[in-house]
Amino acid sequence: MNEGILQNIISIQERINHACLKSNRNPDEVKLLLATKTVSPQRIKIALQAGHTLIAENKVQELKEKYSALKEISHTNHFIGHLQTNKIKEILRYDVDCIQSLDRIDLAEKLQQRLAYEE
Template sequence: MGGSKISIRENLELINERIAAASSKAGRSDDIQLIAVTKTIDLGRIREAIEAGATDIGENKVQELSDKMKSLGTAARYHMIGHLQTNKVKYIADSVHLIHSLDRLSLAEEINKRAKKIGRIIDVLIQVNVSGEDTKFGISPAEAIPFIESALKYDSLKIKGLMTIAPFVEEESILRRTFSGLYELGERIKTNSYKEIDFQYLSMGMTNDFEIAIEEGSNMVRVGTGIFGKRNY
């Protein structure tokens, strides 16, 4: 069946309205950062989103992110939101705005090495597997503080917060438990007052659950389908 053409501008406006409503419902006045997830999305549609006000785009794969950074230049800020292989860091080190998926010290060492080589500080989030699912990457909540303390020696990366991916379920209680778990972990980390950490972001929530994530403390959401629509292939 045919249908009306997806309006990326209208979708983006609607997502921003929903973000504002969820923030208001939670009694929050801070800014919520929207990352437009552009996995499999062509450059023309990404440019349409940028023209409609999207400032940040996120990619799951290094090759796609690298290609889009080269094509779009300074039109947006670029986020690596998927699992990052150590040998792929070199392809994005010079231009990535934020890496959401730091989950092992070997990766921290490589990010630090590449950042030092080009004379920049690379901002990162620690990926935490709050739900404990075997299919998800990330360190366990119990490992987070020891991991952070081990990573502090790498002075060419800056830890900016935490990221998690919730289970793909409809049960709201499970989603809330996952998101609140990351929020509570973030609050515990803040009490340690690490001077090397600039704790700004909790990256959690995607198209199907970002409103719940915001109510539980997220200030960075990653939305793809809600902006670009579902692909038919």
């Protein structure tokens, strides 16, 4: 299992490097974000322990379910799914470093209010 996960990551990284070279771009400027939708914490840990520490989840429920298993391993956690207003308070409990899917001004304002409240 470990070999397959790591081999997939290596293969993707090689494709990224090749695309960067073709477009005259520095491959070090491109970061591979591992979307962890439906992936078990055990499999995610393999990637994290191999140094691939930029991960993303697209559902608050999955983020919640995986949080305790992954919180002790250093990583950067992004949220890439649709965020409902009623999930703002909940998502902030799980050390999300970046929410990439803010799609409405009112959602951004409510997030800002919640962050100010929690300071």
